[in-house]
Structure formats: structure tokens, C-alpha cells
Amino acid sequence: MISAGLVRGALLGLLAVVLALSLLIVANRFVRRHRERRRERIAAPVRGSLLELLCAEGDEQTELLNRLAEIDRRTWAALEPTLTTLLGKVAGGARAALVRLYELRGAAVDAVTELSSRSAARRGRAAQVLGQLSHRPAAPSLCRLLADRDPEVRLAATRALGRCGGPEAVPYLLESLYGPRAVPPAAVIRALVSLGPQAQRSVAAGLEHPQPLARAVAIEVLGATGVVSHTSEIARALREDPQIEVRVKAARALGRLCMPEGLEPLLAAVRPGRPVALRMVGAGALGTLGAVAATGPLAELLGDPDRHVAATAARALLQLGPEGRAELHAAADDRSRGPAAAQARAVLAESAVGAARHDVRAEVAL
Amino acid sequence: MAHVLIADDDADIRDLVAFKLTQSGHQVTAVEDGMAALRAARENTVDLALLDIRMPGMSGLDVCRELRAMAQTATLPVIMITARSQEADVEVGFAAGADDYIIKPFSPRELSSRVTAVLNRVER
Numbered sequence: 233m234i235s236a237g238l239v240r241g242a243l244l245g246l247l248a249v250v251l252a253l254s255l256l257i258v259a260n261r262f263v264r265r266h267r268e269r270r271r272e273r274i275a276a277p278v279r280g281s282l283l284e285l286l287c288a289e290g291d292e293q294t295e296l297l298n299r300l301a302e303i304d305r306r307t308w309a310a311l312e313p314t315l316t317t318l319l320g321k322v323a324g325g326a327r328a329a330l331v332r333l334y335e336l337r338g339a340a341v342d343a344v345t346e347l348s349s350r351s352a353a354r355r356g357r358a359a360q361v362l363g364q365l366s367h368r369p370a371a372p373s374l375c376r377l378l379a380d381r382d383p384e385v386r387l388a389a390t391r392a393l394g395r396c397g398g399p400e401a402v403p404y405l406l407e408s409l410y411g412p413r414a415v416p417p418a419a420v421i422r423a424l425v426s427l428g429p430q431a432q433r434s435v436a437a438g439l440e441h442p443q444p445l446a447r448a449v450a451i452e453v454l455g456a457t458g459v460v461s462h463t464s465e466i467a468r469a470l471r472e473d474p475q476i477e478v479r480v481k482a483a484r485a486l487g488r489l490c491m492p493e494g495l496e497p498l499l500a501a502v503r504p505g506r507p508v509a510l511r512m513v514g515a516g517a518l519g520t521l522g523a524v525a526a527t528g529p530l531a532e533l534l535g536d537p538d539r540h541v542a543a544t545a546a547r548a549l550l551q552l553g554p555e556g557r558a559e560l561h562a563a564a565d566d567r568s569r570g571p572a573a574a575q576a577r578a579v580l581a582e583s584a585v586g587a588a589r590h591d592v593r594a595e596v597a598l
Numbered sequence: 599m600a601h602v603l604i605a606d607d608d609a610d611i612r613d614l615v616a617f618k619l620t621q622s623g624h625q626v627t628a629v630e631d632g633m634a635a636l637r638a639a640r641e642n643t644v645d646l647a648l649l650d651i652r653m654p655g656m657s658g659l660d661v662c663r664e665l666r667a668m669a670q671t672a673t674l675p676v677i678m679i680t681a682r683s684q685e686a687d688v689e690v691g692f693a694a695g696a697d698d699y700i701i702k703p704f705s706p707r708e709l710s711s712r713v714t715a716v717l718n719r720v721e722r
Contacts, residue, residue, distance in 0.1 A: 287707075321610070321703050322705065323703040
């Protein structure tokens with residue numbers, strides 16, 4: 233039997249731990265707030281000049297730039313978080329002025345040095361600054377940072393590479409998808425999309441990557457950026473890739489690319505016997521593709537034993553315009569078609585409600 | 599000169615917008631949340647409201663709906679501020695009764711021009 237003294241001791245111990253933790257949280261908040269206020273106090277004398285710079289024009293801007301570029305290190309360090317935040321939130325002349333200020337201050341060079349800092353927060357902020365400044369020479373250092381021990385730093389480096397990287401960053405970004413220090417695929421995709429047309433060839437090389445996730449990401453990026461010149465390779469991936477996730481991405485990309493070469497592989501992908509996920513995405517992609525030739529095969533799918541495939545096919549028919557709508561009406565009126573008629577009626581009703589809601593929204597906006 | 603109400607929880611953006619509009623000759627009331635924005639709109643004669651869509655607690659959309667529901671502010675011109683990644687908010691903003699919107703990142707000059715344009719439209 234447990235003695236009362238032991239229970240009391242345990243409770244007191246627990247209470248002490250809770251108290252200590254609460255004190256720690258309060259102290260942490262206090263220190264943070266104190267630091268923030270101190271930073272604001274130090275930056276306050278030049279904050280007005282910074283706002284003036286962002287709203288100034290011509291010669292006035294030059295004078296303010298020179299004045300701000302000469303502030304002491306302590307004030308600059310206090311002002312920098314504000315500069316970094318504003319860099320991502322202003323455009324036009326204001327952004328150009330901020331970039332020029334960083335250049336005059338040599339801050340890009342400092343940020344490259346900071347990428348090797350022992351503090352994860354500093355490494356992350358440096359990566360963010362370099363990305364915001366589109367500082368291309370920092371790309372190799374940022375590529376190395378993709379394997380940083382801190383996940384936030386890895387994410388910051390990925391975003392930064394999307395802004396300042398080039399084709400040479402693509403293999404590093406694809407490699408970053410693997411291992412114990414992996415970067416989330418969504419972040420890698422956004423970065424690769426941001427690299428734009430200059431990186432298309434390098435991204436397309438990812439279609440031959442030995443790892444399925446890299447192939448899937450490459451396909452998604454090519455589809456999202458509308459790289460029609462690689463339609464045949466994506467169609468081949470849909471037909472031949474051994475991994476279902478890659479084939480699903482290929483189906484979606486073919487729909488987005490809207491090229492005629494996408495039609496045949498997509499029609500093959502929706503045939504019975506293929507994996508359900510692939511058939512669903514394939515049916516949706518046929519709607520996005522917008523080929524009238526897909527109307528018949530999609531109408532057949534309305535009666536598919538898998539209701540998800542049937543519902544996707546019904547929505548895809550709607551996307552095909554008058555021809556698709558006519559097929560839906562025909563199916564809805566044909567009572568002998570059972571589930572197919574029900575699917576058609578459901579999607580037509582859904583579309584009618586959607587149109588009515590859109591009308592109401594337009595009226596409110598007007 | 600118009601009296602412009604700015605509601606944004608981001609102090610840097612709030613100060614920048616307030617600075618630009620003051621520089622353009624407007625009187626500015628800047629607040630950091632939706633509740634304070636509603637209070638300021640009730641207690642002052644405001645000519646235009648610039649509302650950040652995403653604010654903790656009461657969002658810019660909620661403030662806009664409330665403004666439209668009050669007789670005193672039912673016709674107050676409202677400009678929404680939203681981030682590029684939240685462009686879907688624009689449609690909802692118009693449905694809530696906004697007159698215009700500005701997408702971040704924005705140029706202070708563009709913002710000032712938009713404010714002037716909306717104010718001119720209302721005067722006519």
C-alpha cells in the first residue's frame with residue numbers, strides 16, 4: 233500500500249514542477265517583451281526616416297538612403313527585423329529603396345556570413361533576407377542550408393532559393409525531399425515554381441530521378457508552370473511509371489497542360505481495373521483538359537461501380553461545356569440508367585445551386 | 599483632406615500607411631484590431647476605412663459587415679488590404695461590402711492613389 237506521506241510528497245513535487253514551468257514561461261515572455269521594447273527604443277530615432285524613405289521620391293530618397301546607410305551597428309541591428317518584414321510587404325519604389333539600402337550597408341554580404349551562424353534564428357533570418365533581396369550569389373550557400381539541422385532554417389532556405397536561385401538549385405531542392413532532414417514537398421514545389429522558365433529544363437531532368445517523390449514533384453511543377461514541351465514525357469510517366477503517386481501527379485499535370493497528347497493516356501488511365509485514385513484524378517483531368525472527345529468515355533463513367541469515380545466524371549462533364557451538359561441531361565432523363573442518372577441529376581442540381589449563389593454574390597457586390 | 603481609419607495588426611504596415619496618408623494631407627486614425635476599428639468608426643466622423651482582412655479576433659471582413667449594418671457607417675467607403683496568397687479573400691471582401699482592395703506587397707504611392715480614387719468616386 234502507498235503511504236500518505238509518499239502521495240503528499242509526489243503531489244508537492246508535481247506542484248513544484250508546475251510552478252517552476254509557469255515561472256519559466258512568464259520569465260521567457262517577460263525577457264522577450266523586454267528585448268522587443270529595447271529594440272523598438274533603439275530603432276525609434278531612425279524609424280521616421282525609414283518610413284520617409286519608403287514614401288520618398290528622387291533626390292529626397294538618395295539623401296535619406298545615405299543617412300540611413302550610415303547609422304551605427306547597434307541601431308541597424310535593432311532596425312533590421314522591421315526592414316526584413318517590410319521587404320516582403322512593399323513593392324515598387326519603396327521596395328527598390330529598401331534593396332538599395334541593404335546594398336549600401338553591405339548587408340547582403342553580412343547575411344551570407346550569418347548563414348554559418350551558430351544561432352538558428354540568425355541563419356533563418358539571413359536566408360530570408362537573401363531571398364527577399366534576390367541575392368543570386370548566395371544560392372550555393374543556401375543550397376547547403378537545405379540540409380540544416382533546424383527545420384525552420386531549411387524552410388527559410390527553400391523559400392529563399394525560390395526567389396534567388398537558378399537552374400543549378402533544382403537538383404539540391406529535389407534531393408532535399410529525402411532523408412531525416414527532409415523539406416516538405418509543398419515548400420519545394422513552391423520554390424521550384426518560383427524559379428520560373430529558366431529552370432524548366434533542370435526540373436524536367438527530375439522526371440528521370442530514381443526517387444518517386446522527386447519525379448512526382450517535378451511533374452507537378454511542370455504541370456503548374458504550363459511547360460507544354462514536356463507533355464510527352466509526362467504522358468509516358470502516366471503510362472509507365474511503377475509508382476501510383478507519380479502516375480496520379482502525371483494525370484493531373486496532363487489535365488492542366490491542356491495538350492491534345494494528354495487525351496489518350498488519360499482515357500487509358502480511367503479504364504476499369506486501374507487504381508481508383510488514378511481513375512478519379514484522370515476523370516477530373518479529362519474535364520480540365522476540355523477535350524470534347526472525352527465526353528463519351530466520361531458519360532460511361534457515370535455508372536461506374538465506384539461512386540467517387542462516377543461523381544468526378546459527372547463534374548468533369550460539366551467542365552466540358554454544352555456537349556458535356558447535354559450528356560448529363562440525357563443521363564439524368566434516362567431512368568433505366570439507375571446510379572448514372574442519379575449522379576447526373578446530383579451534379580446538375582449542384583451546378584444550379586452554385587449558379588444561384590454566384591448571382592447573389594454578384595448582386596451583393598454591385 | 600479626409601479622415602482615414604486604418605486597422606491593421608501589423609505595426610510596420612500600420613505606421614507606413616499612416617505615414618503615407620498623413621504625408622498626402624489626410625487625417626489618420628490607426629488602430630490594431632477590429633474591435634478598436636468599430637469603436638473608432640462610431641466615435642469619429644470617418645471618410646474612409648482601410649481594413650486588413652486577416653486580423654486576430656474580429657477580421658476586416660467582420661468589421662466591414664458591421665460597418666455596413668450600422669446606419670452611421672452604412673455608406674462608408676472601405677478598402678481591404680490582403681496578402682497575395684489570400685487573393686480568394688477579395689471576392690468575399692466585395693461580398694461583405696468592400697469598395698476596393700489592395701494586395702500586399704503594395705507600393706505606398708499606389709495605396710495613396712487608390713485612397714484618392716475611392717474618395718473621389720464617393721464625392722461625385
